[in-house]
Amino acid sequence: MPADLSARPEMQFLLALLSQGAVGSGVSEPGEETPLDGTKLRHLARTHGVTTLANARLGEGRCAGLLSTTVRQQLAQDARESSFLAMAQVAALAQIQAAMDEAGVPLIAWKGPSLSAQLYGSYALRASCDLDFLLMAKDVPEAIRILAPLGFELVSSLTSSAAAARACKLHCEVHLHRKHDRVHLELHDEVMPRIYGRWMPMEGCMRRSVWLALDAHTRVRTLATDDLLLSLCSHGTKHGWDSLKWVCDVAGFLARYGEATDWTGLLADARKASALKSLLVGIRLAVEVLGATEPEPVQRCTYAEAEVRAIVRTTARRLSSGDTTRLNKRETLSSALNTVPTRSARAMYLARRITTVTEHEIEALPLPTALYPLYYPLRALRLTGKGIRAGWERLGGATSK
Numbered sequence: 001m002p003a004d005l006s007a008r009p010e011m012q013f014l015l016a017l018l019s020q021g022a023v024g025s026g027v028s029e030p031g032e033e034t035p036l037d038g039t040k041l042r043h044l045a046r047t048h049g050v051t052t053l054a055n056a057r058l059g060e061g062r063c064a065g066l067l068s069t070t071v072r073q074q075l076a077q078d079a080r081e082s083s084f085l086a087m088a089q090v091a092a093l094a095q096i097q098a099a100m101d102e103a104g105v106p107l108i109a110w111k112g113p114s115l116s117a118q119l120y121g122s123y124a125l126r127a128s129c130d131l132d133f134l135l136m137a138k139d140v141p142e143a144i145r146i147l148a149p150l151g152f153e154l155v156s157s158l159t160s161s162a163a164a165a166r167a168c169k170l171h172c173e174v175h176l177h178r179k180h181d182r183v184h185l186e187l188h189d190e191v192m193p194r195i196y197g198r199w200m201p202m203e204g205c206m207r208r209s210v211w212l213a214l215d216a217h218t219r220v221r222t223l224a225t226d227d228l229l230l231s232l233c234s235h236g237t238k239h240g241w242d243s244l245k246w247v248c249d250v251a252g253f254l255a256r257y258g259e260a261t262d263w264t265g266l267l268a269d270a271r272k273a274s275a276l277k278s279l280l281v282g283i284r285l286a287v288e289v290l291g292a293t294e295p296e297p298v299q300r301c302t303y304a305e306a307e308v309r310a311i312v313r314t315t316a317r318r319l320s321s322g323d324t325t326r327l328n329k330r331e332t333l334s335s336a337l338n339t340v341p342t343r344s345a346r347a348m349y350l351a352r353r354i355t356t357v358t359e360h361e362i363e364a365l366p367l368p369t370a371l372y373p374l375y376y377p378l379r380a381l382r383l384t385g386k387g388i389r390a391g392w393e394r395l396g397g398a399t400s401k
Contacts, residue, residue, distance in 0.1 A: 008320075008321060008322045009036055009037075010036055010037055010040045010041040010044055010322060011044055011319075011320060011321065011322035012320070013036055013041065013063060013066060014041065014044055014045060014048075014050070014054060014244070015244075015289065015290065015320060016062075016063055017054050017057045017058065017062055017063050018050060018053060018054060018057060018244070018248055018251075018290055019290045019291040020251050020254070020255055020286075020290050020291050020292045020293065036066060036067065036071070038067070038068065038070065038071030038074060040322075041067075041071065041075075042071075042074060042075060042078060043324070044322065044324065045075065045078070046078065047243075047324045048243050048244035048245055048324075049126070049127040049128075049243055049244075049245035050127070050244055050245055050248060051075065051078045051079050051082055051127060052079040052082045052083060052086075052124060052125050052126070052127055053120065053125050053126065053248060054075065054079075055075050055076055055078070055079035056079075056120075056125055058072060058075065082124070082127045083124040085127075085128075086113050086116070086123055086124040086127075086128070087124070088181050088182075088183060089112060089113050089128065089131055089183060090113050090123055090214055090215065090218055091181075092131060092178070092181065092183045092185075093109060093112075093113060093114070093131060093214065093218060093220055094214075094217065094218040095150060096131075096133070096147065096150065096185075097109070097218070097219070097220050097221075099146050099147070099150060100143065100146060103142065103146050105135065105139050105142055105143055105146065106135065106136070106139070106206055106221065107133045107134065107135040107139070107143065107187075107221065108133065108134040108135070108205065108206065108209050108221050108222060108223055109131070109132075109133060109212075109220040109221060109222055110132040110133060110134050110188070110191075110222070110223060110231070111128060111132045111235075112126075112128040112130070112131045112132055113126075113128065113131075113214060114212060114214065114220050114222050115128075115222075115228075115249065116128070117212060117214050118212060118222060118228065118256075119249060119252035119253060119256055120252055120256075123214045123215070126245070126248075126249070127245070129184065130183075130184040130185055130186055131183065131184070131185040131186070132185070132186045132188060133185065133186070133187050133188065134188050134189075134190075134191065134202065134205060134206075134223075135187060135188075135189060135202075136189065136202055136203070136206065137189035137202070140174065140187055140189055143187055144174070144176070144187070147176060147185075150178070151178040151179070151180060152176040152177065152178045152183075152185065153176060153177060153178070153179075154174070154175070154176055155175040155176060155177050155184075173186050173187065173188045173189075174186070174187050189202060190202060191205065191227075191230075191231045191234060191235075192231075192234045192235075192238065200227065200230060200231070200234075200273055200275075204227075205223060205224075205227050208223075208224040208226075208227060209221045209222060209223060209224060209227075210222060210223075210224055225253075225257050225260075225261065226261070226262075226265075226266050226269060228253065229250070229253050229257075229261075229266070229279070229282075230266075230269070230270060230273060230275055230278075230279060232246065232249050232250055232253065232282060233250065233275065233278045233279045233281065233282030233283070234275055234278050236249075236250070236278075236281075236282055236285075237278040237281065237282070237335070237336060237339045238332075238336060239327075239332060240315075240327045240331060240332045240335035240336070241281075241282075241285060241315045241319070241335070242326055242327050242332075244289075244319055246282075247282075247285050247286055247289050247290060247319065248290065250282045250283060250285065250286040250292070251286035251290040251291075251292040254283070254286060254292045254293060254294075254295070255292065255293075258293060258295055261295070263295045263296075263297035263298060264297050266279075267279070267297060267298070267301055271303075274340075274341050274345065276301075276303055276304075276341070277303065277304050277307065277308060277339045277340075277341055278339045280298065280301060280303065280304070280308045281308055281311050281312055281315075281339060283295075283298050284298075284308060284309075284312045285312050285315055285316060288312055288313075288316045289316050289319055289320065304341070307338065311335075311338055311339065315335075336349075337349065337350075354383065355376065355379070355380075357375040357376065357379050358379075361375060361378070361379060361382070362375065365378065
């Protein structure tokens with residue numbers, strides 16, 4: 001992927017601004033003679049979801065002398081707009097938590113304002129476009145029914161809670177939206193979709209969950225710290241670490257909880273969950289890109305060392321280049337495959353990708369529950385037809401040459 005080297009000074013400034021004390025090997029603070037383009041800097045901060053965090057660091061006096069007053073004011077305005085959305089999300093969180101508590105449906109607030117509060121001490125410092133909740137698969141239909149009187153509607157054409165629950169069972173998530181305040185939320189019945197081969201049973205996550213106060217009036221259930229870090233690294237891996245925000249999350253975790261974490265136990269749990277490589281990549285990216293402190297037990301862990309080092313090197317180079325081009329589906333798939341632990345697990349991952357029915361397929365042909373197994377041969381036929389068309393197009397292109 002070609003790097004946008006013209007944005008490199010601004011990206012170096014952003015990395016220095018967000019770094020944990022000493023900067024990583026790929027980060028250096030621009031000198032005073034380096035001209036910084038305020039438009040590029042704001043674009044980078046928005047693209048990577050770190051505007052409010054960057055503005056807070058500027059407020060602490062870090063690197064502030066390198067920016068003009070105008071650019072600082074513009075960043076502050078961007079941060080205020082992000083904070084307004086966070087306030088609306090917290091109000092929705094309080095409403096949803098109260099409704100679920102009253103109905104006896106346990107759920108965990110995941111990412112969004114609750115994650116911001118867990119990592120940075122304020123719900124407004126981490127930008128998020130939606131609210132994510134974890135809950136048991138059996139509770140998904142009931143949760144959808146509870147959310148309906150609050151104004152939340154299913155985003156897709158899966159208008160029944162039963163159909164949405166079936167889609168959630170396949171992909172571990174279902175999307176809802178409320179029009180009047182534009183709050184979007186996702187319900188997940190797993191931390192990671194099953195096709196990724198990582199295993200974090202929801203029963204255990206729910207049992208270990210803890211309560212967190214977002215403000216004087218809002219208290220939500222969140223993941224315990226060990227589960228939180230595994231989920232952050234798995235989520236970053238799922239998306240190919242395409243955003244600096246996810247690396248900041250891991251660095252924030254290390255700064256806030258690093259000393260209190262039982263790293264030996266966490267590494268063992270990650271291995272059991274087939275998430276050890278993802279965990280190592282996430283931590284070492286935070287060290288390389290943002291100068292986070294790597295815990296000693298992690299330093300001593302040599303699991304898949306060459307592969308982890310290669311993934312970190314490639315990803316750190318892409319992030320620090322200032323290139324804001326998003327990974328395409330093939331690149332994201334390749335990135336996810338690189339962290340799957342064994343060849344057999346990779347084969348299983350690809351098999352799951354091929355056989356997992358998509359929500360779009362359920363929308364295109366709604367079937368009654370009794371006929372649900374028909375989706376699998378129909379998907380096989382669709383993929384076969386797609387492959388034939390692609391091959392025919394390539395053959396036609398080769399012939400024309």
